[in-house]
Amino acid sequence: MHPHDPANRHVDASALPDPRIDARTRSGRLKMVLLLLFCASPVIASYFTYYVIRPAGGKTNYGVLVQPQRPIPEALRVVDEQGASQPLTAFKGKWLLITVHGSACDTACTEQLFLARQTRVSQGAERERVVPMWMITDDGPIDPRLTAAYNDEQGAVRFLRASAPALADWLPVEAGGDVRDHLFLVDPIGNLMMRFPAKADPAKVRSEMIKLLKYNRVG
Structure with a gap:
């Protein structure tokens, strides 16, 4: 060869x-x-x-499940109580209860704040996993009585300022609805997962949160 x-x-x-x-x-x-x-x-x-x-006897959930899930927008920023700006994604890892109103907090606003606060407090030892948030959509002053009532250590409602259009783009409501009518729930991995009804029943919201925290150990 x-x-x-x-x-x-x-x-x-x-x-x-x-x-x-x-x-x-x-x-x-x-x-x-x-x-x-x-x-x-x-x-x-x-x-x-x-x-x-459906562990609770086959009953449906009280809140409306958001489908498909909507992650927290990367561009959505909030200004905290000290005036520092940060992305809302920085709060991942906790269950976020979000209510949206202007700084001139009317009766509907205070009812939402009370609902968010009491939902957290009612979780007992699990309450540290829940962070209620008041998304304030303007630059107006906050009544110090609201700070004393809701932004205290027990209720721990965070007073955060955010863009109203950005929140409206992210938080879904039914046709003709208003984002201010609802309490929204974000899961610990940052997905908007649930919208509670307008004028929600506090006992049912509390029960919903108890079940979620029981069956989900994240956050």
């Missing part, structure tokens, strides 16, 4: 892909996917238990 026959040419092993590297790459990707699934599994499991299995 001729020495220059292509069949006799030596193949440089270094030019071939190393199967060990490919195997490590595939293994690394698989581990990353499994890690993400592991992190999300408590939330997925609790949603399945709560909305599919």
Whole structure:
């Protein structure tokens, strides 16, 4: 056979892909996917238990489930009680109860604040997992009586200022509805998941939160 026959040419092993590297790459990707699934599994499991299995005797949930879920917009920023601006996504990891009103808090506004406060307080040892938020949609002054009543350590309602148009784009209401009529719930991974009815029944909201905190240990 001729020495220059292509069949006799030596193949440089270094030019071939190393199967060990490919195997490590595939293994690394698989581990990353499994890690993400592991992190999300408590939330997925609790949603399945709560909305599919329905542990409470098959009863439907009181709040309206937001579908598809709406993550907190990355661009949505809030100004806190000290005047510092930060993204709302910074509050991930807790259950957020959101009410939206202007600084001139009327009767409907104070009722929503009371509902949010009492929902948190009524959770007992679990209350630290719940953060009520008053999204204030203007730059007006806040009545100090509201601060004393709701922004205290027990109620821990956060007074945050945010853009009204940005909130309206994110928080869904029915046709003809008003975002100020509802209490909204955001889960610990940052998804808007539920809207409570206008003039919500405090006992039913409290019961809803007890079940959610029981079946979801995230946050």
